[in-house]
């Protein structure tokens with residue numbers, strides 16, 4: 022079987038993780054990654070033998086022994102598909118400027134507007150709708166998380182309406198210029214953009230979100246409040262989450278009662294970079310009161326979208342079996 026030839030454009034938080042995930046797929050080949058300016062990440066990639074291509078001038082990244090294999094246009098000549106992991110709004114711009122002229126399929130990331138691609142994607146929810154598409158957006162870390170849990174609840178019990186408060190991390194751990202450092206910043210947008218974004222994947226979901234940003238870098242946390250169409254018990258809900266792919270049920274009682282401990286758990290599991298690609302639902306937090314289901318979930322923003330990018334590649338390349346793709350991706354990444 023011929024392997025799918027993949028290129029990565031933008032080698033930051035998401036790009037380096039997607040590149041590593043592509044390297045683990047038996048049906049994919051990482052042809053190269055495109056850098057914009059020199060940084061140590063490109064130097065490490067180069068030392069690992071990953072071919073590096075230049076977005077602009079070769080001199081911008083050719084430092085400290087980074088080997089340059091060519092320009093972005095040369096990479097585009099060699100690949101079937103690009104995963105664009107540049108910061109918004111460059112993904113959508115790159116589609117027009119680079120990928121369309123080269124006739125190459127492209128995935129853009131969740132910072133981009135939904136209109137920047139043909140469709141928004143979460144593997145468990147709408148894989149089939151992305152089959153053979155040319156331009157797909159893998160939704161944000163927060164939207165991915167809500168789609169995973171709400172979709173599972175909707176299929177099993179039916180969701181009448183969902184409400185969520187998102188407690189968002191101020192920045193990624195390396196992001197020295199982000200904040201706040203001593204404040205809580207509410208979103209004054211109602212709903213916050215996350216609810217409408219969920220509907221780009223779960224098209225008919227009745228969902229409303231609010232959000233605050235807090236001084237933490239490790240994870241986001243969501244508090245969900247869901248009215249279901251059928252009666253159920255907390256045990257049934259926990260069992261459903263336990264049996265749903267890419268959701269990990271955790272227990273505060275196991276010394277996992279905070280996002281800090283959850284990230285330590287990811288490191289102790291031996292996950293690369295200490296990532297936690299599954300959405301973590303606290304078992305003790307699942308409760309049903311007056312017909313409403315409540316639960317808290319933790320979201321590792323740097324990594325939960327990585328498996329989605331891998332499945333989006335297969336969907337766009339016309340591989341029809343969603344379950345098989347999800348299974349292959351999960352197995353390669355060691356996911357529940």
Ligand SMILES: NC(=O)c1ccc[n+]([C@@H]2O[C@H](COP(=O)([O-])OP(=O)(O)OC[C@H]3O[C@@H](n4cnc5c(N)ncnc54)[C@H](OP(=O)(O)O)[C@@H]3O)[C@@H](O)[C@H]2O)c1
Nearest residue numbers: 031032033034035057058106107109111130132162322323
């Ligand atoms: N970080 C998260 O928590 C997270 C989670 C889910 C989704 N996302 C989404 O993923 C996307 C990437 O985010 P990120 O956090 O990975 O960003 P990042 O860490 O800042 O990395 C972005 C990379 O893209 C490069 N770049 C800058 N402008 C470019 C352009 N015009 N064309 C190609 N590459 C360019 C940057 O190069 P330089 O180093 O030269 O600037 C950098 O290597 C965004 O849409 C974001 O919203 C991020």
